[in-house]
Amino acid sequence: EVQLVESGGGLVQPGGSLRLSCAASGFDFIYRWMYWVRQAPGKGLVWVSRVDSAAVTTNYEDSVKGRFTISRDNRRNAVYLQMNGLRAEDTAVYYCVSLYSSSRSQYFQHWGQGTLVTVSS
Amino acid sequence: DIQVTQSPSYLSTSIGDRITISCRASENIDTYLNWYQQKPGKAPKLLIDSASSLQSGVPSRFSGGGSGTDFTLTITSLQPEDFATYYCQQSYRFPPTFGQGTKLEIE
Numbered sequence: 001e002v003q004l005v006e007s008g009g010g011l012v013q014p015g016g017s018l019r020l021s022c023a024a025s026g027f028d029f030i031y032r033w034m035y036w037v038r039q040a041p042g043k044g045l046v047w048v049s050r051v052d053s054a055a056v057t058t059n060y061e062d063s064v065k066g067r068f069t070i071s072r073d074n075r076r077n078a079v080y081l082q083m084n085g086l087r088a089e090d091t092a093v094y095y096c097v098s099l100y101s102s103s104r105s106q107y108f109q110h111w112g113q114g115t116l117v118t119v120s121s
Numbered sequence: 122d123i124q125v126t127q128s129p130s131y132l133s134t135s136i137g138d139r140i141t142i143s144c145r146a147s148e149n150i151d152t153y154l155n156w157y158q159q160k161p162g163k164a165p166k167l168l169i170d171s172a173s174s175l176q177s178g179v180p181s182r183f184s185g186g187g188s189g190t191d192f193t194l195t196i197t198s199l200q201p202e203d204f205a206t207y208y209c210q211q212s213y214r215f216p217p218t219f220g221q222g223t224k225l226e227i228e
Contacts (some may be wrong), residue, residue, distance in 0.1 A: 035217075045208055045219040047155075055164065061216070095164055105171040106212035107155040111164035 009115030022096030127220030
């Protein structure tokens with residue numbers, strides 16, 4: 001059974017930090033690009049960050065560049081998102097997502113249940 | 122970034138109806154268009170990839186079509202469990218971008 005289980009969300013004050021974790025099982029995690037996708041309350045889906053299978057390449061959405069850091073540990077089948085300098089606009093449910101990619105298709109195949117990050121004083 | 126525009130944003134409809142949701146990309150994305158269903162408090166679930174390829178286990182009343190810039194998601198004979206929010210997403214070029222969503226509501 002495929003599982004992506006996020007943890008680490010919670011309430012944090014503006015300027016604070018959180019580290020999200022995602023534990024993966026049941027699929028070929030070590031070969032997949034992994035993403036964090038977030039959804040602000042009542043809003044749509046937005047990609048936040050991604051890391052390649054070897055943890056060599058990382059990318060960030062502009063609003064989180066310089067504040068968030070994505071990483072992964074293929075020995076533990078885990079991906080992480082270190083979030084520093086949190087702002088109210090970072091309040092969202094954060095999903096850990098695996099990407100399926102082939103020559104003719106690419107899609108977000110597996111999703112975690114999400115973890116809520118609330119930034120408020 | 123490639124912009125993806127969905128319409129309508131809301132659709133009030135009834136059980137048994139046939140509905141179509143549209144998704145338009147700001148440039149040609151071939152068939153690199155995916156559809157997701159999201160129910161309240163749950164993660165999105167992939168329904169259709171590559172514009173028209175139905176995921177295993179998804180009922181055949183769901184279908185997708187289109188290529189280039191214009192795409193559709195059609196649900197024939199709506200069932201109670203289909204009332205949810207639907208998102209399209211382009212995967213032609215990084216970064217991936219989503220439509221703003223279409224919420225199906227019971228009339």
